[in-house]
Amino acid sequence: MSEHAHGHHRNYLRIYFILLGLLVVSIVGPMAEIRIVTLITAFGVAIVKAYMVAKNFMHLDVEKPIIQWLLGIGLVLMLILFGGLAPDVMKDKGHRWEKDARFHQSTDPGHHDGAAGHGEKSDHGTSGSGH
Amino acid sequence: MIERWVQQASSFAGDVDGLVLLVTVLVGFWFIAAEIMFFWLIFRFRKREGVATQYLSGKEKHVKNWVNIPHYLVLVCDVFIIIAAVQVWVKIKQTLPPADATIRVVGQQWAWTFTQPGPDGLLDTADDIRTSDDLHVEVDKTYHFKLEATDVLHSFSVPVFRLKQDSVPGRTITGWFKPTKAGDFDIQCAEICGIGHGIMAARLHVETAEQHQEWMAQNSPIAEAEAAVSDSTTSE
Amino acid sequence: MAHHTHAADHGAAHGAHHDQPWFIKYFWSTDHKMIAFQYLWTGMLMGLVGAFTAYVFRMQLAFPGQPVPGWGVVSPGEYNSLITTHGSIMVFWVAMPVLIAAFGNFLIPLMCGVDDMVFPRLNRLSYQIFLLSAIIIVATLFVDGGAFGGAWTAYPPLSADARFSLTPAGSTMWVIAVALEFVAFLMGGINFIVTAMNSRAPGMKALDVPIVVWTIVIASLLFMASVGPLFAGAVMLLFDQTLGTGFYNPGKGGDPILWQHLFWFFGHPEVYVVLLPAMGIVAEIMAVFARKKLFGYKTILYTIIATAVLSFFVWAHHQFIAGIDPRMANVFTVTTLLISIPIAEMCFLYIATLYGGSIRLATPMLWALSFIATFLLGGVTGIFLGASGADVYFHDTYFVVAHFHYTFFPIAIIGTFAGFTFWFPKMFGRMLDERLGKIHFWGTIIPFNFIFIPLFFTGAAGDHRRIYNYMNFPDQATPELQALRITATVALLVMLAFQAVFFFNIFKTFRSGKKAEKNPWDSNTLEWTADSPPPHGNWAELPTVSRGPYEYGVPGRAKDYWPQNEKA
Amino acid sequence: MSAKPIATTRSAMDIPTGRLAVWWLLVSEIVIFGGLLVAYILNRQAHSAEWSAQAAVTDWRIGAFNTFVLLTSSLSAVMAHQAAEKGDGKKAARLLYLTCLGGLVFLIVKSFEWTTEISHGYTIMSHTFWSYYYTLAGLHAFHVIAGMLVMLWVAGTASRNQELHRVENVGIYWHFVDIVWIFLFPLLYIAK
Structure with a gap:
């Protein structure tokens, strides 16, 4: 483990202060309440911060490439997951389907059966859904 | 096959x-x-x-x-x-070919409810005909269906149509079918929906135009109401 | 040099081992072999539970409403609980512990030429968590309201709300058991991967590693990379059940489809998680009993990797008709059919391995060959379901059930018996009875086909899954279809009866079986150079490796095999 | 049994076994947190106006302070690693205790924050946003607690100058927990 002697000449304090600076940016930026600025300062800066922590504190830059690949694959999988889910979960209305607005009004599951908008159809009973 | x-x-x-x-x-x-x-x-x-x-x-x-x-x-x-x-x-x-009629199919534990337009051809009007566990459709007419669920997932499956579509609470899913053969067939629920899943059967009746007209006339809520009114007047 | 002193320590430790109290020896051991046996026997025991549930619900389907011996009349709720428990147990508590954990634990250190797993205590903990999860899932059968009955896929809102499922305790315990099982296998998986990566014998390069080690490691990796979202999803489901949150409740702004995606993002790779180790076991056995080098070792490895990668892009083919965007279905049809290519390639390579061999039909080889013969049918019937247009009809019918049993039965049952009969001499130091082994083989494989071939037909005829009584559906209540259902049930009874031969064989062998030599099958891999059974620490002096694992029939050598550790 | 197996000491990949295992652990953590974050972002997009109204209640000052605390604790964790590399186990242990203190401050602030929110009626049941909020932050807090426990154990052995490589391993884990928070902060507190 002694061969893992990198990082001796890293100035951790300097990186720490840069991170704090970025933290301030990510707080001040969104106060402008401009969507694009918020996106860049809040999420763009978060990515930069995460990258700096990974590179400098976790020493990922001098780690074996296989580790970088592994972590990268994990992140890519999450992008795939996002891409696969987005057409269904992220939308209110898709190809041949739409979310039923009436469902949003009811917050109490107790009267969900009838009050979920199908009250007018509930005349045929709940067929013994005995709860 | x-x-x-x-x-x-x-x-x-x-x-x-x-x-x-x-x-x-x-x-x-x-x-x-x-x-x-x-x-x-x-x-x-x-x-x-x-x-x-x-x-x-x-x-x-x-x-x-x-x-x-x-x-x-x-x-x-x-x-x-x-x-x-x-x-x-x-x-x-x-694809969604133009519809001759649109029906609503609602799955709930453990029954199917079908709503179809009455003589005016429009859904959600007073002359809608609502049936439970029986779907009457006319042969060679294109139907759109609006599929809904009130409680859990169900799946609207009509084997003779080769049609299957899950119904999801909170969503309305649109699909279509065009019956081509008269007869009585099974409708099944194909998504497990609780202890009554195995009895959630409905019957599909594909009818000729005349049969369907006759059925509509017999079951129209407005006709029934009128009949009731005329009954009471004649008896007086 | 350090190796020698360590090995000597272990020798001493081994001597001391015999004096350990039995509890420490059998339940508190950190030895990878003992943990492998714990997983193996627990998995097999759970297999009996799974088989019992199958027996009960198949009886109900063949003779609806009749009391089932050993259970009684099956109510609709009980029927749902039985099928759910059967599916969950067979996947999570039989296939995974036996194929990955038992064989992984036993084989990885032995095949890599090392004394143990890298983290023995983590290994022990992983089994203990697994055991806890197994106890919880079996306990659900006895709690108020019965076991969870929402199918092993646990689609909400049915699974998320006791008012719908009517199994308040059962469904919560189900989620907890599954989540604990995931934790156990994440721990085990890290152990397997790191051991195979870091602790290989000196001289053992990546391409000298036996295929079964590759497959178990890649399977662990697949598991680890796919289970995360579902683990988060399971926590969300647990909160929906117990706290009343609305992650999957459309009435509260949640989305039931979300769970389906999280589930199948894991669920499809999971198929390969259990398939790959079984394929690896079969590869080892085929090479040994055909006396052949594997046909295209590297290509097999590439097909395994290609399958693993592609398996992350196909999950939504389980949801074609679930209300997802129909345009996405086209994407998933393409990826699903593409995955047939590496799998077909792998099967071709296995078949080609037989070419030019000298095939001995011993019991392990019979199992391995029957794996290929039956898995092929499971593989090709998957195409019907991956083709979106045909899936509209086949989805959730018995055709699906028959299809995945033609994959899972070869994987979980045939693969297990293949590996078990092959490594039994190494595991327990005795030779199983060949005659009994063959009776058990034919008594299992023939009825198996009679169970599931009829189900392809009932599925094509429109039988849907998870229906407790087809007499409620006029079109399905025909004598022809009922005859097929009865055939399947009778075949199941026959197959279960023949399992007695297997257990009798084990019992007989432990009492009076022939002692096994170090290398009874004349194989090359390192585990056969240790004693049978290997002592604690496996070898007095750890082996080094000079060549690949499949050097059979090398021209110009007197013996037709060439162990990996033999110096050139 | 107390002797380490030879398996643990080998290093065919040229990466120390413990560190390799920690990286694998992080791969599995990435997909756990990733799955939850993906679900959160998708839902947030689906109901952006409705959720923004709920998210407006969260107090960015608390989130920012906690980010500061975790960044600081990450600094002490990496300095502990530096000390361990120099063979100074005592100093490494002291810095690890300091890191734990950071975790403790984080948790105390968090519990005050949650108490306030819950007392104002924003419970895990009240809205899907809050369900995700408590689940995400709770899962993260659970990791903070786990990290602190492991760190106390590592600090104990390090102070006796034993198993110093563990200081780096627990540090890598701690930085990961920090990174998760770096993303949770804008997602839960900043984007309104």
């Missing part, structure tokens, strides 16, 4: 069956070819005294092609199947 057990009663049932036949032929060929090769090799190279095994890594040209060529042919078969499958899929699920 499937029509041997289940009749074709919708405009796209034949397409699905054709696709199934195509897949059966293609994968059947590969399955039988692979099994024959497999059992022949087991027999041909069974242990025999004094016969040494051949030292092959799989890189030798004369043996490699026995794997490589079938491998490419499988890819070609895949392409045919993909094209056929997507065509059928697009026809059933993606």
Whole structure:
């Protein structure tokens, strides 16, 4: 483990202060309440911060490439997951389907059966859904 | 293939069956070819005294092609199947031919409710006909359905139509079918929905135009109300 | 040099081992072999539970409403509980512990030529968590309201709300058991992967590693990379059940489809998680009993990797008709059919391995060959379901059930018996009875086909899954279909009866079986150079490796095999 | 049994076994947190106006302070690693205790924050946003607690100058927990 002697000449304090600076940016930026600025300062800066922590504190830059690949694959999988889910979960209305607005009004599951908008159809009973 | 057990009663049932036949032929060929090769090799190279095994890594040209060529042919078969499958899929699920009527199908634990327009042809009006566990449709008419669920997932499955679509609480899913054959058929729930899942059956009645008109006339809520009114007046 | 002193320590430790109290020896051991046996026997025991549930619900389907011996009349709720428990147990508590954990634990250190797993205590903990999860899932059968009955896929809102499922305790315990099982296998998986990566014998390069080690490691990796979202999803489901949150409740702004995606993002790779180790076991056995080098070792490895990668792009083919965007279905049809290519390639390579061999039909080889013969049918019938247009009809019918049993039965049952009969001499130091082994083989494989071939037909005829009585559906209540259902049930009874031969064989062998030599099958891999059974620490002096694992029939050598550790 | 197996000491990949295992652990953590974050972002997009109204209640000052605390604790964790590399186990242990203190401050602030929110009626049941909020932050807090426990154990052995490589391993884990928070902060507190 002694061969893992990198990082001796890293100035951790300097990186720490840069991170704090970025933290301030990510707080001040969104106060402008401009969507694009918020996106860049809040999420763009978060990515930069995460990258700096990974590179400098976790020493990922001098780690074996296989580790970088592994972590990268994990992140890519999450992008795939996002891409696969987005057409269904992220939308209110898709190809041949739409979310039923009436469902949003009811917050109490107790009267969900009838009050979920199908009250007018509930005349045929709940067929013994005995709860 | 499937029509041997289940009749074709919708405009796209034949397409699905054709696709199934195509897949059966293609994968059947590969399955039988692979099994024959497999059992022949087991027999041909069974242990025999004094016969040494051949030292092959799989890189030798004369043996490699026995794997490589079938491998490419499988890819070609895949392409045919993909094209056929997507065509059928697009026809059933993606395109929406103009409707003669729109019905609403609601699944709930453990019954199907069907609402269809009365004589005015519009849904959500006073003359709607609502039925439970019985769906009456007219042959050769294109229907759109609005599929909903009130509690848990259900799946609207009509085997003779080759049609299946999950119903999801909180969503309205639109689809279509066009019955082509008169008769009485099963509607099943194909998504487990609790202890009554096994009894969540409904009956589909595909009727001729006259039968359907007659059924509509008998079951129209407005006609019933009028009949009730006229009954009471005549009896007085 | 350090190796020698360590090995000597272990020798001493081994001597001391015999004096350990039995509890420490059998339940508190950190030895990878003992943990492998714990997983193996627990998995097999759970297999009996799974088989019992199958027996009960198959009886109900063949003779609806009749009391089932050993259970009684099956109510609709009980029927749902039985099928759910059967599916969950067979996947999570039989296939995974036996194929990955038992064989992984036993084989990885032995095949890599090392004394143990890298983290023995983590290994022990992983089994204990697994055991806890197994106890919880079995306990659900006895709690108020019965076991969870929402199918092993646990789609909400049915699974998320006791008012719908009517199994308040059962469904919560189900989620907890599954989540604990995931934790156990994440721990085990890290152990397997790191051991195979870091602790290989000196001289053992990546391409000298036996295929079964590769497959178990890649399976662990697949598991680890796919289970995360579902683990988060399971926590969300647990909160929906117990706290009343609305992650999956559309009435509260949640989305039931979300769970389906999280589930199948894991669920499809999971198929390969259990398939790959079984394929690896079969590869080892085929090479040994055909006396052949594997046909295209590298290509097999590439097909495994290609399958693993592609398996992350196909999950939504389980949801074609679930209300997802129909245009996405086309994408998933393409990826699903593409995955047939590496799998077909792998099967071709296995078949080609037989070419030019000298095939001995011993019991392990019979199992391995029957794996290929039956798995082929499971593989090709998957094409019907991957082709979206055909899936509109086949989805959730018995065709699906028959299809995945033609994959899972070869994987979980045939693969297990293949590996078990092959490594039994190494595991327990005795030779199983060949005659009994063959009776058990034919008594299992023939009825198996008679169970599931009829189900392809009932599925094509429109039988849907998870229906407790087809007599409620006029079109399905025909004598022809009922005859097929009865055939399947009778075949199941026959198959279960023949399992007695297997257990009798084990019992007989432990009492009076022939002692096994170090290398009874004349194989090359390192585990056969240790004693049978290997002592604690495996070898007095750890082996080094000089060549690949499949050097059979090398021209110009007197013996037709060439162990990996033999110096050139 | 107390002797380490030879398996643990080998290093065919040229990465120390413990560190390799920690990286694998992080791969599995990435997909756990990733799955939850993906679900959160998708839902947030689906109901952006409705959720923004709920998210407006969260107090960015608390989130920012906690980010500061975790960044600081990450600094002490990496300095502990530096000390361990120099062979100074005592100093490494002291810095690890300091890191734990950071975790403790984080948790105390968090519990005050949650108490306030819950007392104002924003419970895990009240809205899907809050369900995700508590689940995400709770899962993260659970990791903080686990990290602190492991760190106390590592600090104990390090102070006796034993197993110093563990200081780096627990540090890598701690930085990961920090990174998760770096993303949770804008997602839960900043984007309104």
